[in-house]
Amino acid sequence: MSERDRGQSSEELTDRLIEVFDLVGPLYRRAHRKVEQDAPIEGLSVGVRAVLTMLREHGPMTVPQMGRAQALSRQFVQRMINDAAALHLVESVANPAHKRSSLIRLTEKGRTAITAVLDRERAVLRHAGDDLTVADITACIRVLSHLLRFLDNVDVD
Secondary structure (H helix, E strand, C coil), X not given: CCHHHCCCCHHHHHHHHHHHHHHXXXXXXXXXXXXXXXXXXXXXXXXXXXXXXXXHHHCCECHHHHHHHHCCCHHHHHHHHHHHHHCCXXXXXXXXXXXXXXXXXXXXXXXXXXXXXXHHHXXXXXXXXXXXXXXXXXXXXXXHHHHHHHCCCCCCC
């Protein structure tokens, strides 16, 4: 704990963390609705957007890897992959490390679709941070990352 925080009790810090959790839920649901409203241009649901974003950032992955990375059940991820495959946004390829678990990778159509969605989101978010500093956002990321790591052992299947 830093010197400036020593004046705060553990209870006060806990109450502030509860405020964070109370904000994360509505934020997630509103962002979810915004994506659903804007994504019909590419025909993407929030779930498909999530797996396409992950594949764009990390390259080909297995369904179990994606589930673990996003704290989602393998079954849910598989449904999203099936939806994306039906739209020709992803494809299965052989996995040299594991014969029974294919790698999923973006198709060119998938890369184009997720790039368009992310570009649109960036344009919207450019205005969301008008009164925030890089330090504000860095602190927010640090707190949320800490809480995510703290809850890392929660079973998602």
